[in-house]
Amino acid sequence: MTGVAEETYGAGTELRLLVFSIDGSRFAADADQVDSLQLCDPESVPGHAVPFHEVVGFTGRAVTYRCPEICTIRSEAGICRLVIESPEDIIAVPWESLRPLPALIEPFAVQRGIWAGIAESNRIILVIDLCRLASTGNLWKMQGDI
């Protein structure tokens, strides 16, 4: 999360998260980081869009997107387009509902943009910072490059 965001969010505030699933794992991204969503033909993914699982570290196994969509992230660093599964929902999560990651895995998770978790009834939604992910993956593109 950026410092601005940290200043914005605090106790009593809610975080609006875009929830989507990739290969059975549920992820949630800050809706504010998402500029837009576009339909994507699963057969012809544009070259400038990077599949989410490749960036997060699902490498080594094949992941099929049932209904892929291109998630556009726009920041000062540039524009990044990730191919994600069609979002399931946009949920508002109280800040205090966010759970920090275990210290053992946090250094590794943070490198992939995952910074917190939300406990559901019997599973965990991994909260991911798409900007950090784009930066870690060096995915930022300029407007003219696309």
Next chain:
Amino acid sequence: MKIRTKATLLNILLVTAAIAITVIFSLIQIHADATAQAKEVQESHLRTFWELLRAKGDTFSIKDGKLMVGDYPLNGNNELPDKIKELFGGTATIFMGDKRVSTNVVTAEGARAVGTVLEGAPHVALFSEGKPYRGEADILGIPYFTAYDPIRNARGEVIGAVYVGIKKNDYFAGYEKIMHGSILIALLVGGAFGLISIFLVRRLMLPLGAMVDKLREVSNHEKEVTDLTIRLEQQAHDEIGLVAGEFNALLEKMQQIISLVTNITREINSCAGTVSSSVHHQASFTSQLSSSVSEISSTMEEFTSTAAEIARHTQGVVETAETTLHDTREGAVKVETLTDKMAEISRDNQDGIREIVDLGRKSKEITKIMGIINTIANQTKLIAFNAALEAASAGEAGKRFGVVALEIRRLADNVFESTDEIEGKITEILDTVNRLVIASEKSSKGIQDGLEYSTHTTAILNDLVSGAESTTEAARQISLSTQQQQTASSQVVIALRDIEEGVRFSSSSIQQTSEVSRNLTEMAATLRKLVGTFTLVEGSGTAPAANSASAVETLEEVPCL
């Protein structure tokens, strides 16, 4: 009696008989000539007597109890009988009736024999038959040739008789002398011839005696052996010499024959043994044959019984085959109908499959439509997400828009859920369609198979009909054949019974043959023993082989069964 004695006696008898026959013939001739001469004389005397009577008168009559010729009385008048005696000798008598009234016959007392009555054959001839009589008679103990003629009166009635008699001795005295002389000469000649005959016969029979001695030597009863090597001597070239030669030839031939008989006897003995052996084997074979024929007869009787049963069953088979043929024909018709129905079902099934496939195709089209709807829902949802993102970025102003976006997103989710549900249903429909298609195809395959099976079954049933027809025909033929077989079996049984009877008869014949063979063997042994009694080679006691006169071979003991 010796033949020499017989020949001598025969010679004497023949000579004596010849002499006797000659003498007797001569005596008979002389006797006949004497008799004829006596009768001629007698007739001459009688004619003379009649001429003397006719000289006295022409007719005879009885007047006053006296016989008259003419007027000349004859009773007690012995002139004419005495005239006859004077002229010729002999006796003469005139009868009035059957009583002597005039005669020259004188009794022993010297009185004329008048007043006596004529009796016997002359009386019958003269007075009963009215015929003359000629014959012999003793008059006063002296034999006479007698001649009686009847005296007839003018009416032809026999009123008396004329008699003339001449002494038989007057004509047969020379005959008696000749007879006695001839007998004496015959005896003398016979005796002389007898002596000569004895001499000649003895001389003639000497070689015959030698032959008899030789023959006795051949027969040799004491040794009970017949020596065929002995030969008779041919002393003369007469019949006896020829007989001796022929006898020698006969002995030679007999020697050869006996040799042949010896050989043949041995062969017969051997053959009898062979025959006996063959008969024994034949009897054994016949016994086996009889047993076999009995078994075959029994089997054939069972076979006949079985054939009868088969014939009955075959008739049942024929009826069953006919029923089967009828049922098969009906079955073929039914199966053809079934095939038509199956073809119809197949066509209906194909139509159903086409409909189901069309339904599946339409369901897929619905799925496509649902895909479009989903795409639209996706796009709607995407728009709703974007709107929500925009609304979020719009802050408080975008809250209502965010609610709308949320509702739109929920609506899109509902659409997704509905389309998912529809897709599930369509999937189920498609699955069902697929299953139906598969099932229909399977059914179609089954129906096709059934159709093919039906067609095949029809063909099979047609073949079956043909086969049933053939089977029925064959069953009929089998029934006929079985009946014929039954008849043939019965005939075979009858024939086997005949054979059995024949075998029994053959067995009996074989027993008889065996008996005959045994008898033959015994006879051969007896014959061999008999021919063994002939000496065929000089110095040998037994008979040699026949095929070589010089070879001396002793008969070996031939084994008999």
